[in-house]
Amino acid sequence: MKVKRKIIEINDELCNGCGQCVPSCAEGAIQIIDGKARLVAEKYCDGLGACLGECPTGALKITERMADDFDAASVQEYLNHQESREAHQVKAGETRQPRQEASLACGCPSTHLESFGQSGSGPGDSHPACQCADTASGLSHWPVQIRLVPPSAPFLKEADLLVTADCAAVAYPDLHRDFLSGRAVLMGCPKFDQAEEYIRKFTAIFQTAKIKRITILMMEVPCCSGLSIIVERGLAAAGVTIPVERIRVSSRGEILDRKASAD
Ligand code: SF4
Ligand code: SF4
Numbered sequence: 001m002k003v004k005r006k007i008i009e010i011n012d013e014l015c016n017g018c019g020q021c022v023p024s025c026a027e028g029a030i031q032i033i034d035g036k037a038r039l040v041a042e043k044y045c046d047g048l049g050a051c052l053g054e055c056p057t058g059a060l061k062i063t064e065r066m067a068d069d070f071d072a073a074s075v076q077e078y079l080n081h082q083e084s085r086e087a088h089q090v091k092a093g094e095t096r097q098p099r100q101e102a103s104l105a106c107g108c109p110s111t112h113l114e115s116f117g118q119s120g121s122g123p124g125d126s127h128p129a130c131q132c133a134d135t136a137s138g139l140s141h142w143p144v145q146i147r148l149v150p151p152s153a154p155f156l157k158e159a160d161l162l163v164t165a166d167c168a169a170v171a172y173p174d175l176h177r178d179f180l181s182g183r184a185v186l187m188g189c190p191k192f193d194q195a196e197e198y199i200r201k202f203t204a205i206f207q208t209a210k211i212k213r214i215t216i217l218m219m220e221v222p223c224c225s226g227l228s229i230i231v232e233r234g235l236a237a238a239g240v241t242i243p244v245e246r247i248r249v250s251s252r253g254e255i256l257d258r259k260a261s262a263d
Contacts, residue, residue, distance in 0.1 A: 006047035007067045010037050014059035018223035019195045021051040021060060023233060027075045028082060035192050042068035044075050056222040138180030146188040147197070151204035158210045159184035163231055164217040165224050172217065173253045179217060190226030202234025206242065214244045220256055224248075 008029065017035040029044035030037050030051060037059065039045055047070065049062045141155035146163075149156070162183040169175055169187055179185075188198060205211065216231055218224040228246055235242060244261040 001069055002066045003069045004064065004066050005069065006062050006064050007042060008039055008045050008047065008049070008051065009061050009063040010039060011059045011061070012036055014057045015055075016057055016059075016223045017191045018056065019190060019226040020054045020056065020222075020229060022195060023229060024051045024054040026050065028079055029075075032195055041074075041078075043071040044078060046070045136176070138176035138182075139185070140180075141184060144185050144187050146186045146201055147193070149186055149201075151201065151208045153209075155184045156205060156209040156211065158212055160213045160215075161186065161211045162215045162217060163187070163227060165189060165219055165227050167219045167251075168217040168224070168249050171219065171251055171253045172249050172255075175217075179215065183215065188227070190230060191223045195226060195230055198230045199233045199237065202231055203237040206234055206238035206240050211242050214242050216244065216246045218246065218248050220248050220250050 010030075015036050017032055017037065019032045019037075021030050021037055022032060027044045027046060029040055029046075031040050032038070045067075047062055049060075052060050052062070054060075141153070143149055160183045162179050162185040164175075164179070164185060164187045166187055166189045172179070190198075214231060216228050218227050228244075231244065235244075246259045248256045248258075250256055
């Protein structure tokens with residue numbers, strides 16, 4: 001039933017899709033869809049504006065208009081459904097996902113799991129790393145995209161994990177030397193990729209891989225902080241505590257700041 005009431009309004013022009021508003025809405029009323037924040041259903045928004053302060057671009061405001069009435073029972077049903085779907089997918093991540101993700105019918109090389117060690121690392125060094133000029137590759141496995149790596153990948157086991165935004169990896173010139181050596185790496189874009197899917201993936205990884213330490217490499221732009229939120233939500237959902245260091249780099253490749261989890 002439509003009533004005149006307060007409800008969230010999202011300015012499409014101002015929204016950069018960073019996703020910071022998503023976790024602040026306890027009702028789950030906002031999701032990032034096609035790179036923009038969207039109200040999933042009018043009846044899920046209570047109009048109290050808990051999300052407002054989280055938006056770095058001022059894209060959110062409370063407006064008064066005719067809308068479906070807030071429905072607490074539907075919100076509860078929706079959240080329960082989300083929760084059981086996530087639990088199911090986490091479970092599937094431990095059992096089915098590795099097979100599905102490790103070999104797609106198309107045979108794309110990106111989906112073949114490989115651990116190839118680093119240059120000079122001994123018997124496991126089946127693919128000697130490229131030694132271009134004076135920079136050796138620090139990459140020790142494949143694939144690297146968050147979506148393609150199953151939680152059970154052997155290279156994640158007890159790993160020192162680097163989670164990097166796509167842009168940050170490209171911007172930082174000494175990525176291999178300073179961040180890849182000795183670490184497993186997962187990369188993605190918090191702005192254009194599916195945040196909820198990544199939260200589920202990290203939840204499953206944190207529950208199964210016994211990760212020792214996490215380094216998050218992000219760009220200075222606000223939307224990139226979504227990567228840190230995704231990791232935090234994965235940790236919270238997995239119920240584990242892992243030391244995290246967050247590093248912000250500029251588009252010119254300088255390290256702007258480093259913050260450890262206790263800071
Ligand atoms: S106003 Fe409240 S219920 Fe509506 S989207 Fe914002 S946080 Fe969620
Ligand atoms: S917090 Fe980010 S995703 Fe949410 S409305 Fe603001 S700019 Fe868009």
